[in-house]
Amino acid sequence: MKTPFLDLRPAYEELRDELDAAYHRVMESGWYVLEREVEGFEQEFAAYCGARHCVGVGNGLEALHLILRAWDIHEGDEVIVPATTAIATWLAVSNAGATPVPVDGDPRTQNLDPARLRAAIGPRTRAIIAVHLFGQPADMDPILEVGRRHGLRVIEDVAQAHGARYRGRRVGSLGDAAGAGAVLTNDGDLAEKVRMLRNYGSKEKYYEILKGFNSRLDAMQAAFLRVKLRHLDAWNDRRRALARRYVENLAGLPGLELPFVLGWCEPVWHLFVTRHAHRDDLRGWLKAQGVGTLLHYPIPPHLSQAYADRGWKPGALPVAEAFAQRCLSLPLSAQLTELQAEHVISSLKKYFSRQVPEKTRTATG
Numbered sequence: 001m002k003t004p005f006l007d008l009r010p011a012y013e014e015l016r017d018e019l020d021a022a023y024h025r026v027m028e029s030g031w032y033v034l035e036r037e038v039e040g041f042e043q044e045f046a047a048y049c050g051a052r053h054c055v056g057v058g059n060g061l062e063a064l065h066l067i068l069r070a071w072d073i074h075e076g077d078e079v080i081v082p083a084t085t086a087i088a089t090w091l092a093v094s095n096a097g098a099t100p101v102p103v104d105g106d107p108r109t110q111n112l113d114p115a116r117l118r119a120a121i122g123p124r125t126r127a128i129i130a131v132h133l134f135g136q137p138a139d140m141d142p143i144l145e146v147g148r149r150h151g152l153r154v155i156e157d158v159a160q161a162h163g164a165r166y167r168g169r170r171v172g173s174l175g176d177a178a179g180a181g182a183v184l185t186n187d188g189d190l191a192e193k194v195r196m197l198r199n200y201g202s203k204e205k206y207y208e209i210l211k212g213f214n215s216r217l218d219a220m221q222a223a224f225l226r227v228k229l230r231h232l233d234a235w236n237d238r239r240r241a242l243a244r245r246y247v248e249n250l251a252g253l254p255g256l257e258l259p260f261v262l263g264w265c266e267p268v269w270h271l272f273v274t275r276h277a278h279r280d281d282l283r284g285w286l287k288a289q290g291v292g293t294l295l296h297y298p299i300p301p302h303l304s305q306a307y308a309d310r311g312w313k314p315g316a317l318p319v320a321e322a323f324a325q326r327c328l329s330l331p332l333s334a335q336l337t338e339l340q341a342e343h344v345i346s347s348l349k350k351y352f353s354r355q356v357p358e359k360t361r362t363a364t365g
Helices: 009-014 016-029 035-049 060-070 087-095 114-120 140-150 188-198 219-250 279-288 305-310 318-326 338-353 358-364
Strands: 053-056 078-082 099-103 125-131 153-157 177-179 182-185 202-204 272-275 327-330
Touching: 009 016, 016 035, 016 219, 035 053, 035 182, 035 219, 053 188, 060 087, 060 153, 060 177, 060 182, 060 188, 078 087, 087 099, 087 125, 087 305, 099 114, 114 140, 125 140, 140 153, 182 188, 188 202, 219 272, 219 338, 279 327, 279 338, 318 327
Parallel strands: 078 099, 078 125, 125 153, 153 177
Antiparallel strands: 053 182, 177 182, 272 327
């Protein structure tokens, strides 16, 4: 049996009629950039997240970048970022001309650690980006408290956490702004400036006010997103059920560390990331069984070649580095079948029940 890490075709099959109708609606309109579909998505997604404003842009990296630009964060400024995240979070800061300052995460979740955050603030710090990593909200209340105390903007990177809740509140409207392929905010001035920046710096075509960018959500994508948004809560519920099934069936396997969930949050399980000392051996076994896996993320941004000029060496951010060496993401999607989930579980159980090498027995007990 084959269980790929991700197969997007079943999601299309489930929503085929709605997605095809959205496609035809856009094509028949003759308008493919901004306008009605984008405006409709912006209104619907803002309402879903509990934010006053939503501005659709090209992607999640550009959402964060445009927020920073709108706040005039530039060269000479510093922005605090998590050590464990997709490099796009860091690139948004670099693309604005500012310097990313990494902070190691909570060893249990890898999310930004509020205790470590305080020590990283300096005279040039202008903002904090908190990533809701793998679909689990960061601990926003103490992060926001630190930000308010020091006069810093707080941005949520919600690219992996649409629909997640923090202490009963939906992410995307907790900080000063949020980025996720769209900019969410309660600040009308920020929203207006991002609208200009995404469209060459203009309010009206050919009348540019700012030096802007081309980062516009196109009408086709907006139409598809409007369809998927209607199903998001149901799909998140499926993901939660699958995550519970994994936890219930994989708990106690020697040396396999399962995701840790804090009691006050409701994650959406964008990823189900385990840890194991002999990750590569386990990954090879699962591949041989037909189970696809991915690594999120095998190289922390501070050790990537992209940031080699900063001079970080191994050991600089030990929590992130230890996680990168052990992380292994299992298949998890709203369309994963019962048979596929059981295939993943049984394959893992077989690995831990087989006659394993001496080094593995020693490491796992």
